[in-house]
Amino acid sequence: MADVSAVKALVFDVFGTVVDWRTSLINDFTKWSKTRGIEADWTALVDGWRAVYVASMDEVRKHPERGYVILDVLHRRSLEKLVELHRIKGLTDADLDYLTTGWHRLHPWPDSVAGLTRLKTKYVISPLSNGNVALLTNMAKFARLPWDLIMSAELFEHYKPDPETYLGAAKLLCLPPEQVMMVAAHNGDLKHAQQNGLKTAFVARPTEYGPLQKVDFEATGDWDIVAKDFGAIADRMGC
């Protein structure tokens, strides 16, 4: 087994790893749309929204001269295009705000809060997410995620998987990268964390993308921990 005894802090990918964004958004929008009398295929909208996520961050990466743009703004821009594409009618500006902040109202996977609560007794725990600070803060209050602090790509003005995020998190914690463990349900995120010297823990979330899930059913790299859920990570970390 990998030696994780030097780890002092665990940093977590959030969308998909800590919270079930897909089910949360579909349920939220379906329930809300009935009260608003708006008709739409919310599953298609949500899947389409997530499908353009990486491209929307690539735009920020390609145009540093335009400055960093937070995820709430990227979400809103993508939503406006998708609403047109899907011909969803009758949405006011306030409705678009409501839908955009749906990403603040995501429910945790069943094991997330209990696992984080155990890990917090012995380690510093923080998100390391592409969500902006306000998004992650509001989500933590909504989902009762017991973070010690909120670390976001916004603090580094770089989206994951840029090295500035992993190294920036370690720097803010005043820890060498090898004392920080990245926890994610995505092998790609862990690959970049590992390349930057962080320890790694994989947890499978095989229903994250629903029937559209194509990757990340299992660990595909040499990660320090491979666990079935956050409880198993807490076990392995001695909490």
Next chain:
Amino acid sequence: MADVSAVKALVFDVFGTVVDWRTSLINDFTKWSKTRGIEADWTALVDGWRAVYVASMDEVRKHPERGYVILDVLHRRSLEKLVELHRIKGLTDADLDYLTTGWHRLHPWPDSVAGLTRLKTKYVISPLSNGNVALLTNMAKFARLPWDLIMSAELFEHYKPDPETYLGAAKLLCLPPEQVMMVAAHNGDLKHAQQNGLKTAFVARPTEYGPLQKVDFEATGDWDIVAKDFGAIADRMGC
């Protein structure tokens, strides 16, 4: 009474406002020095340390070309000079680390945790302190401060009372300044917060500097709230 109904987040000065740094450090060092067999006038050291605090931050402000320097490093540099000045003998490098991280092990005033816990039910609560992120994170775990997130001068690479700190906090929260309330035991901090558009709450901490206290026995500005402790702030904010 001032209208504070639009406030969504409260940000707190920490040293002196949330925690009693002076008593905490003197007690910690006195107890520790007995086990280490080190003799010193710890009260004089602690008072001297705090006395050079503002000057140490001014050095960072005067030399932007040297880059931002976190408070842990400023504390360590000041300590090394003071140890020489006070002729304290026998301190190892590990001892100097222990003393420096004394600023991470500060005890809250008796009303702090209960007041913060009440305020957290309805508002986002965060430090807005010159302490660095790791210092504030470690302190929160030590003192059980239930912050929603950790905001530090380090995130803005500017020390309070530079405007970048107050405005940077509002920006990270995605709130206009008038929806953010600064809570402090220091009239000067509140003056700058108010000048930058934040709401303000003063709480008197008349024993912060012990017998050396000269100012801040009472509110000297037109603050939105003047309270005797955090419980009274929670009352006023409807928690």
